[in-house]
Amino acid sequence: MNVAGAGIPRAVRYLLDLALPPGCGGCGALLPRGSRGPRICPGCRTRLRALPSPRCPRCHAPRGTGLPPDRPCPECAGWPSELTTARCAFQLADPADALVHALKYGGWPELALEMGELMARALGWVPEAEVSALLVPVPTTPSRERERGYNQAGLLARAVGERTGQSVVEALIRREGGSTQVSLHPSERRANVREAFSLGADEGARVRDRDVILVDDVLTTGATATAAAEVLVDGGARRVDLVTFARALPGREPGTDPAGPSGVLPMPPRGRPDRT
Numbered sequence: 001m002n003v004a005g006a007g008i009p010r011a012v013r014y015l016l017d018l019a020l021p022p023g024c025g026g027c028g029a030l031l032p033r034g035s036r037g038p039r040i041c042p043g044c045r046t047r048l049r050a051l052p053s054p055r056c057p058r059c060h061a062p063r064g065t066g067l068p069p070d071r072p073c074p075e076c077a078g079w080p081s082e083l084t085t086a087r088c089a090f091q092l093a094d095p096a097d098a099l100v101h102a103l104k105y106g107g108w109p110e111l112a113l114e115m116g117e118l119m120a121r122a123l124g125w126v127p128e129a130e131v132s133a134l135l136v137p138v139p140t141t142p143s144r145e146r147e148r149g150y151n152q153a154g155l156l157a158r159a160v161g162e163r164t165g166q167s168v169v170e171a172l173i174r175r176e177g178g179s180t181q182v183s184l185h186p187s188e189r190r191a192n193v194r195e196a197f198s199l200g201a202d203e204g205a206r207v208r209d210r211d212v213i214l215v216d217d218v219l220t221t222g223a224t225a226t227a228a229a230e231v232l233v234d235g236g237a238r239r240v241d242l243v244t245f246a247r248a249l250p251g252r253e254p255g256t257d258p259a260g261p262s263g264v265l266p267m268p269p270r271g272r273p274d275r276t
């Protein structure tokens with residue numbers, strides 16, 4: 001366990017709270033003083049949106065109402081079988097994008113507790129419902145974790161685990177390198193990231209013969225999650241599924257286009273259902 005007590009030291013946080021009025025992590029609206037209050041305002045909570053339906057039963061990507069049900073989903077058609085399904089609580093749109101950014105880059109580890117709760121609730125996970133599967137956060141590199149003071153996926157996994165009663169196991173290790181993912185083609189991303197993960201010496205053994213739920217903040221192409229899933233299955237995990245706080249909608253972000261391994265866009269951008 002390397003996230004407990006991480007982040008800004010309590011005394012410094014207290015002084016910051018005195019100096020700066022706390023703002024909502026999603027919109028910046030002023031919140032009541034004190035570090036124990038909510039960090040996400042009621043307005044932002046109601047503006048968080050689920051992914052549009054219908055969705056792919058495997059990867060949760062919006063399919064568009066005009067796509068025949070038997071047509072393979074271009075988002076996950078290239079995923080290896082090691083990653084069984086993905087479930088994403090919210091669209092990576094306002095205010096989920098601001099929350100993810102504040103958690104990841106804004107030095108706001110406190111947000112994770114509320115984001116994890118919202119995530120578990122959106123996914124329909126009631127307390128103690130999923131105790132059999134282990135939660136494994138997707139790790140970040142040691143240098144980024146040192147820089148931030150925490151791994152945002154680890155904090156989310158703990159917040160979800162507190163609600164559901166699942167154990168969090170930091171089974172994976174991510175080595176340095178491969179930080180320029182956004183500029184790479186999806187097939188290059190996959191190759192780049194596959195070598196990045198390995199099982200940790202101690203915690204890694206705990207996934208053997210267990211069902212595992214990978215936890216991450218955002219799903220884009222799935223390159224990171226599928227690489228992590230392959231390593232977990234190699235290490236003896238029975239089944240690996242993914243949950244994330246948000247999902248980038250295909251075609252909305254640079255570097256997240258839905259091109260498959262062939263490099264050819266298999267269908268027009270989603271979000272504009274073909275009504276013919």
Ligand SMILES: [Zn+2]
Pocket residue numbers: 024025026027028029040041042043044045
């Ligand atoms: Zn807000």
Ligand SMILES: [Zn+2]
Pocket residue numbers: 056057058059060061073074075076077
């Ligand atoms: Zn899919």
